[in-house]
Amino acid sequence: MNEGPNNFEQLLDRQAVTIRPEVQQRTEEGLFKTFESLRLVGQLFDIFVPKMVDVLVVAAGGNAMAQQPLAELPDTINKGAGSPPSPEGPKLPKDGLDEIR
Amino acid sequence: MKDLSVIHSYLETQATACFKVLYDRYVGKIFAKCISILKDEVAAQDATQEIFTKIFLNLSRFKEKARFSTWVYSITYNYCIDYLRRKKKQKDLFSDDIEQVPDLAEEEVSDKIILEIELDQLEQVLQHISDSDRMVLLMKYQDRMSIKEIAEIIDKTESAVKMKIKRAKAKAQQTREALFPQPMV
Numbered sequence: 670m671n672e673g674p675n676n677f678e679q680l681l682d683r684q685a686v687t688i689r690p691e692v693q694q695r696t697e698e699g700l701f702k703t704f705e706s707l708r709l710v711g712q713l714f715d716i717f718v719p720k721m722v723d724v725l726v727v728a729a730g731g732n733a734m735a736q737q738p739l740a741e742l743p744d745t746i747n748k749g750a751g752s753p754p755s756p757e758g759p760k761l762p763k764d765g766l767d768e769i770r
Numbered sequence: 771m772k773d774l775s776v777i778h779s780y781l782e783t784q785a786t787a788c789f790k791v792l793y794d795r796y797v798g799k800i801f802a803k804c805i806s807i808l809k810d811e812v813a814a815q816d817a818t819q820e821i822f823t824k825i826f827l828n829l830s831r832f833k834e835k836a837r838f839s840t841w842v843y844s845i846t847y848n849y850c851i852d853y854l855r856r857k858k859k860q861k862d863l864f865s866d867d868i869e870q871v872p873d874l875a876e877e878e879v880s881d882k883i884i885l886e887i888e889l890d891q892l893e894q895v896l897q898h899i900s901d902s903d904r905m906v907l908l909m910k911y912q913d914r915m916s917i918k919e920i921a922e923i924i925d926k927t928e929s930a931v932k933m934k935i936k937r938a939k940a941k942a943q944q945t946r947e948a949l950f951p952q953p954m955v
Contacts, residue, residue: 675885675911676885676886676887676888676889676892676911677885677892677907677908677911677912678911678912679889680889680892680893680896680912681799681802681803681912682799683889684798684802684805684806684893685798685799685801685802686798687802688797688798688801688802692801692811692815693797693798693801695815696797696801696815696818696819696822697793697797699819700793700819700822700823701786703819703823704786704789704823704826707823707826707827
């Protein structure tokens with residue numbers, strides 16, 4: 670069986686190359702401008718939505734600081750069970766060992 | 771570089787250059803399809819831009835079940851069908867003869883006859899048949915879509931699609947005979 674392009678596919682190939690350069694350029698410019706706008710809207714959304722959430726939380730009487738990202742919390746909190754041990758070893762409770770004994 | 775590799779690169783890097791590769795590969799074909807279906811250069815230009823925007827926004831949802839070209843062309847047909855529906859204020863472009871009782875005496879035009887129509891004649895024939903006939907013939911023979919894929923796009927049952935294709939082939943053959951009376955060489 671012949672698997673080459675049939676007459677319909679050949680017609681499409683022939684029509685596709687007849688697109689005028691100025692039409693292609695105009696379409697391309699319009700398109701990539703749209704993409705840039707969409708990217709910009711996406712970035713603005715990424716920046717402003719978390720801030721808006723903070724504002725709404727504060728307005729509702731909550732504490733926006735309670736939603737601090739993990740990166741801003743003390744190092745020990747960010748360490749999971751799989752994290753390497755500290756070179757100084759585990760820290761003792763502040764009140765000393767007597768209480769534990 | 772195959773379409774899928776380009777898509778994966780784009781999804782990983784979000785680099786416009788990767789999308790540009792897909793754009794360059796398909797812009798001519800999408801534009802040609804839009805011109806062929808909409809028969810209006812300005813509308814085809816707008817359509818091409820809109821279709822690429824849809825591709826850009828939905829690329830991460832491409833499931834890789836079908837070929838990328840099939841996915842791209844299904845977006846193209848959906849856009850063109852919606853456009854024509856709005857323009858013609860016709861809810862269902864494909865309702866014209868699908869629901870009619872099939873003519874059992876009607877002999878089916880073979881694929882071979884359709885696929886042997888010479889390019890210039892084929893271009894003319896496609897311009898002289900209805901939008902719905904043209905679209906189903908393009909989906910079947912130009913894009914090699916399955917009956918199921920066509921049924922999903924035009925929102926009809928598979929048996930209705932088969933009937934529609936049969937009638938579109940008959941229309942194409944009649945039109946060819948009317949436009950070019952000499953027998954095929």
